[in-house]
Amino acid sequence: MTIKGKSTSLDIAHLAGVSQPTVSRALRGHPSVNCETRERILGIARELNYKVDKNASNLRRQQSATLALLLFEDPTSDQSHINPFFLPMLGSITRACARHGQDLLISFQQLSDDWHADYGDSHKADGLILLGYGDYLAYQGKLRTLVEQGTQFVRWGAVLPGQPGISIGCDNAGGGALVGAHLVDLGHRRIAFLGDASSRYPEFLDRWLGCESALHTRGLPMERALQVDAESAEESGHAAATELLRRGLPFDAVFAASDLIAIGAMRAFAEHGLRMPDDIAIAGFDDIPAARMTTPALTTVVQDTLTAGELLVDTLMKLVIGEPAESLRMPTSLVVRESTARR
Amino acid sequence: MTIKGKSTSLDIAHLAGVSQPTVSRALRGHPSVNCETRERILGIARELNYKVDKNASNLRRQQSATLALLLFEDPTSDQSHINPFFLPMLGSITRACARHGQDLLISFQQLSDDWHADYGDSHKADGLILLGYGDYLAYQGKLRTLVEQGTQFVRWGAVLPGQPGISIGCDNAGGGALVGAHLVDLGHRRIAFLGDASSRYPEFLDRWLGCESALHTRGLPMERALQVDAESAEESGHAAATELLRRGLPFDAVFAASDLIAIGAMRAFAEHGLRMPDDIAIAGFDDIPAARMTTPALTTVVQDTLTAGELLVDTLMKLVIGEPAESLRMPTSLVVRESTARR
DNA sequence: CTGAAAGCGCTTACAG
DNA sequence: CTGAAAGCGCTTACAG
Known part of the structure; x- marks a missing residue:
């Protein structure tokens, strides 16, 4: 069976002999839907390989179910290099996003770019994760703007008293x-x-x-x-x-x-x-x-970059759904190898 | 001036004394809009920090302006490791996406996951970039499904005769x-x-x-x-x-x-x-x-991973807009270091 | 438990 | 050059 074009909830409604809102309710597991009806609808949806249109759903709900990861690069570094330190964090961030049902947009930014504008305001993302090193003095102003605009964000970096927004970093x-x-x-x-x-x-x-x-x-x-x-x-x-x-x-x-x-x-x-x-x-x-x-x-x-990534996402999700959240410093440990030895 | 809540094109229309469609046209640089009117509209938009709502825009245009990067992991590798080989590629892919005005979703997938379903069908992304090594025999079936479903994708990997879809790889x-x-x-x-x-x-x-x-x-x-x-x-x-x-x-x-x-x-x-x-x-x-x-x-x-990343995006964009595209093998070169020497 | 109606914020023919 | 109208595909009160 080949379906030309994507199917919509209305298609399913016709096939199931119910109204389109009922399909929507069934798909989202709304408890009011009759068990038998729900099963029928889910069956048809599976058969048609139906997926809820994210754009329509997000527009209606006024959300995006998306987080954005902004990696900003040192202006000094050549254009190909991300600090390898961030790689495992990237992995755990993507996994944590999946666990929260969030999509993850990724973008490389210059410290000079206008982040919030591009993500928060256009409803592309409900929250921002900021990774990267750079001149903190330049950075701080940006953070303040984000806070003023009501953009939800967490950043990886030094945890300092009185700094704008929420930061997670190591000790x-x-x-x-x-x-x-x-x-x-x-x-x-x-x-x-x-x-x-x-x-x-x-x-x-x-x-x-x-x-x-x-x-x-x-x-x-x-x-x-x-x-x-x-x-x-x-x-x-x-x-x-x-x-x-x-x-x-x-x-x-x-x-x-x-x-x-x-x-x-x-x-x-x-x-x-x-x-x-x-x-x-x-x-x-x-x-x-x-x-x-x-x-x-x-x-x-x-x-512990793996835990750090999870913590960044978990904390951001708290902010997104309006729960209180706090900055956090994670413990560190020393690995002794051959480059240091008794005098 | 503090604006509570995001502003819409209708807000701008009221302030500019024009209709909402005219605002839409002005914002997208439609040539029919009067120069002076356009300037007025753009000025107000800037002042309100207005950004087009991506969900509404994408819903109406039936597109997503988004590509998805699917990194699949070897089942063998521990959960934190992406092959570092892909890191510079990730950088050049994000940059190329920005150049094409596309957002980039990133996700880690198991070879067993149902990729197309999650991205193509739900209008989250117009096209897929597949990165990662894995058992090609398992992989090939997936590619075939993608082709059958009409999902646009490019993958990094071996370029083989008769393989499903488009691949870009090195020689x-x-x-x-x-x-x-x-x-x-x-x-x-x-x-x-x-x-x-x-x-x-x-x-x-x-x-x-x-x-x-x-x-x-x-x-x-x-x-x-x-x-x-x-x-x-x-x-x-x-x-x-x-x-x-x-x-x-x-x-x-x-x-x-x-x-x-x-x-x-x-x-x-x-x-x-x-x-x-x-x-x-x-x-x-x-x-x-x-x-x-x-x-x-x-x-x-x-x-040349940097060029490879650009090529992947450029090729995928061709597919997305319906232009013909081809698989491609990139040249390699040898760097001789100390681990090899004359016998 | 289910349906009819409204509306999210845009874009795009269609008139004028 | 501009506006009135329709509609993208959903979700969510509101009735029944």
């Missing part, structure tokens, strides 16, 4: 402290930091602060002279490590604010004939797949 | 030949192959066949006894390499059907105290980011 300071404690316990004393530890990159800043507090507890300082700005990209890490070496100050360990930075830095150190971990210990943050491939394998901080 | 045989020629030219004679080289995995089969033909040209055989099945996953590569060693047959080089397989195999070889490339040369396929991180860095075949 960056806690992760930084784990690294600091680990390095000091191994006997390292002069720890360099590669990453932009300013309020423009609050996640990096928290990692720095966490590390600093761990050192402080142990009677050691984090020296600003050993900190070099870097964004989360390999090239940026390579440049930062090169700059660090150029400064000529002594250091015995490096805490890279992300694995991508660490990988670039390792390449720079290797180019300068430095052995790791013998000459320099190095640790990263994120535990991207490449972290276990490097030589030596990279000690790093793990975030 | 797997050509890539295999590059590897075969390279290994033989380096002086290798007994080349093992890790990967399921059967019609269930036509891409792997083509890579095998290409390698075989390159060897044949040089008067050498590919030995089936040196072939071990593997799916594109690290664990599978590790198991296959272990099995290969267990067989105890001599071999001096390995062609892994994908980088993930190669990476798993390298770990197995290292565990057995084999040095690469001194004891065994190894080459992969895909050039995932991790390929340059391994020790030794992996020689592999590069596919």
Whole structure:
């Protein structure tokens, strides 16, 4: 049996000998529909391979049953690279959306784009998930606009007091402290930091602060002279490590604010004939797949990206249906590999 | 000025003192609208932050302005892993969709799911992009159903004669030949192959066949006894390499059907105290980011995933608007790294 | 338990 | 160049 064109609820109504609204009710499992009638209708629907037209349904219900995932890219990164850190999160987000009966739109945005306009206002999506690193100062204004417009959203990133909207992120300071404690316990004393530890990159800043507090507890300082700005990209890490070496100050360990930075830095150190971990210990943050491939394998901080993805969706759905929701910081843990070792 | 609730074209019509259809025309740049009127309307629309309601528009036009990207996962892979090979493709697909004014839905599917039903029939998407590796025999039936249902789709994968629908893939045989020629030219004679080289995995089969033909040209055989099945996953590569060693047959080089397989195999070889490339040369396929991180860095075949993503979208759009489109094989090239060297 | 009616916000012939 | 009318395929009060 071949059906030309899509069938509608009216087609089914005719075949079942009922009215079209009854078909609609039966299909959505409305309890008022007679059991026998319902079965007949469902049978016909299955036979015709009928699916409710989403556009009509959404228009009528004034919703979209869709969430949008906006990945914004660092302007610095070349156009092909998403931070691999986000990949498992993408997987768990799509699965969580499916579980909630939501479709997921995905889009890459520049920090400069006009997000809300494109999604909220046009009824394309009921809520937004924001992923990606970028200058937080530029970002914050956008978030404020979203809040003002009443757009529902959650973002992955640093959880800061008084920030607009809801954020879910990892305990960056806690992760930084784990690294600091680990390095000091191994006997390292002069720890360099590669990453932009300013309020423009609050996640990096928290990692720095966490590390600093761990050192402080142990009677050691984090020296600003050993900190070099870097964004989360390999090239940026390579440049930062090169700059660090150029400064000529002594250091015995490096805490890279992300694995991508660490990988670039390792390449720079290797180019300068430095052995790791013998000459320099190095640790990263994120535990991207490449972290276990490097030589030596990279000690790093793990975030539970799978749970994070679910949490992002669950939280957004609460907002969408009007329930209260809260920002949240997730615990981190340290994976010790070969790039750090006792002095 | 705060507007409660979204504004509609009727609101604009009232404010502009014209009819609602005129607003609709002006907004879409219909040439019949008076210039001055158009400007007035556009100004008001901007002020109200008006966006056309996608559900209403799509319902009326009987389209969706949306493509769906279905990533299906190997049942073997753990739930968090997308082949990193697809990541840059994902990026270029989203960008190409934006260029075509299409939204992109993304979903992870099991090979067992009922794709077409969920997307085509419910008007969620005008066309489907299928990504992912899996048993082609199971897959083929699905493709046939899609064709029968009149669903528009393109898939990334082996381009085979007489296959249902349109496929875009790389020249797997050509890539295999590059590897075969390279290994033989380096002086290798007994080349093992890790990967399921059967019609269930036509891409792997083509890579095998290409390698075989390159060897044949040089008067050498590919030995089936040196072939071990593997799916594109690290664990599978590790198991296959272990099995290969267990067989105890001599071999001096390995062609892994994908980088993930190669990476798993390298770990197995290292565990057995084999040095690469001194004891065994190894080459992969895909050039995932991790390929340059391994020790030794992996020689592999590069596919132009960025162009591939664009091509997938461009081709699908042709199908959606009813233009003719064709399957296509893209060229490959070899990146020689340290994992292969002269004997 | 079921039907007739209205309406979600657009687009598109059809008149003028 | 512009408006009045119809209709896309649903869902949801409102009657009965």
